[in-house]
Amino acid sequence: MKNDHQTDEPGDQEVVIRVRDLEVGFGERLVMKKLDLDVYRGEILGFVGPSGQGKSVLTRAVLGLIPKRSGTIEVFGQDVDKLSTERRRGIEQRWGVLFQQGALFSALTVRQNVQVPMREYLKLSDRLLDELAMLKIEMVGLKPDAADKLPSELSGGMIKRASLARALSLDPEILFLDEPTSGLDPIGAGEFDELIATLQRTLGLTVFMVTHDLDSLYTVCNRIAALGDGRIIAQGPMDRMLASDDPWVRSYFHGKRARAATAARH
Ligand SMILES: Nc1ncnc2c1ncn2[C@@H]1O[C@H](COP(=O)(O)OP(=O)(O)O)[C@@H](O)[C@H]1O
Ligand SMILES: [Mg+2]
Structure with a gap:
């Protein structure tokens, strides 16, 4: 498959994340040095x-999730x-996040994992939460019966998909x-x-x-x-x-x- 949607440098497109002069370090070591x-x-x-x-x-x-030493980070035009x-x-x-490590809570089913952000940010009935979670699970190409499985019962690919469903939980931009x-x-x-x-x-x-x-x-x-x-x-x-x-x-x-x-x- 050839990439058919590469564009030239975006000109007047809206910037949703703007990082300027970012410095992040741990102890002596500076990991980000005035990054833009x-x-x-x-x-x-x-x-x-x-x-x-x-x-x-x-x-x-x-x-x-990690403090910076200096610089600015704007998301949706707002200095965070x-x-x-x-x-x-x-x-x-x-926003939704699929982390590199430890993507899912091992004691929770896929459905419960997908519902974690919903429970934190939205006030919805259990029934609606279940319907929404099933929608996300379907959206990432998992079969409905994956919903009641624990992460340990899933293949690597299914874990990634379940993590993606959780990242999409709140309809992020x-x-x-x-x-x-x-x-x-x-x-x-x-x-x-x-x-x-x-x-x-x-x-x-x-x-x-x-x-x-x-x-x-x-x-x-x-x-x-x-x-x-x-x-x-x-x-x-x-x-x-x-x-x-x-x-x-x-x-x-x-x-x-x-x-x-x-x-x-x-
Ligand atoms: N919480 C932390 N405390 C101390 N050092 C960290 C921490 N997180 C990352 N680092 C260090 O920052 C550097 C960059 O790490 P990382 O962002 O994980 O690299 P990668 O590009 O592979 O994702 C590494 O040297 C790592 O050891
Ligand atoms: Mg990494």
């Missing part, structure tokens, strides 16, 4: 970079540091995915990518996706940003990445795995 990044409404942004460079840290900083608790909860309802296809076999990963692309189109989502998966980058991402040494070292559509002369970006997009991914689509 924009995410545009309706795009699927692929976020790449070497392991341990801070892709998850950036995601968690945007979500307000300056929000009242109420407005902050308002923003939290407009932004979806954060941290390495959603890692651990899946290539076919499972390809199917998951297709699901993301379909959901993005039908629900009009903005997707921020941390990934190592070159297939995902080729097939579903409109734009890619690469992290290196605490900053964005290259960004743009795939052709821009392929033309980058940054050494890491070059070896990543032109290396052996990249050639295999490209060969598979010709």
Whole structure:
């Protein structure tokens, strides 16, 4: 499948996440060094970079789960540091997250997992909660009987789908995915990518996706940003990445795995 929806650099598109001069550190180590990044409404942004460079840290900083040292983060045009608790909860309802690790609560069924955000943010009857959860479960391509299963009874692919259903629980506008296809076999990963692309189109989502998966980058991402040494070292559509002369970006997009991914689509 060739990517047919890569666009040029977005011009006047609305920025839904704006990060400026972001510094995040742990002890002596500065992980983000004056990082700038924009995410545009309706795009699927692929976020790449070497392991341990801070892709998850950036995601968690945007979500307000890791404190920053300096800089600003705006989501939907609002500085997340300056929000009242109420407005902050308002923003939290407009995003959904699929974390890299520990996606589901192991003691809860899939249905109960999907309902966790609903119970936290919405006041709905149990019956409505059940109906909504089933809708989300169906939306991610799980069979209804998955609803009553525990995470330990699911395959890796089903766990990812159930986690996605939970991320979609509150009908978010932004979806954060941290390495959603890692651990899946290539076919499972390809199917998951297709699901993301379909959901993005039908629900009009903005997707921020941390990934190592070159297939995902080729097939579903409109734009890619690469992290290196605490900053964005290259960004743009795939052709821009392929033309980058940054050494890491070059070896990543032109290396052996990249050639295999490209060969598979010709
Ligand atoms: N809560 C934390 N406390 C201390 N160091 C952390 C914490 N979270 C992440 N780090 C460090 O920050 C760096 C970036 O981590 P991470 O964002 O997980 O990398 P990746 O790009 O692989 O997602 C790593 O060196 C990691 O050890
Ligand atoms: Mg990570």
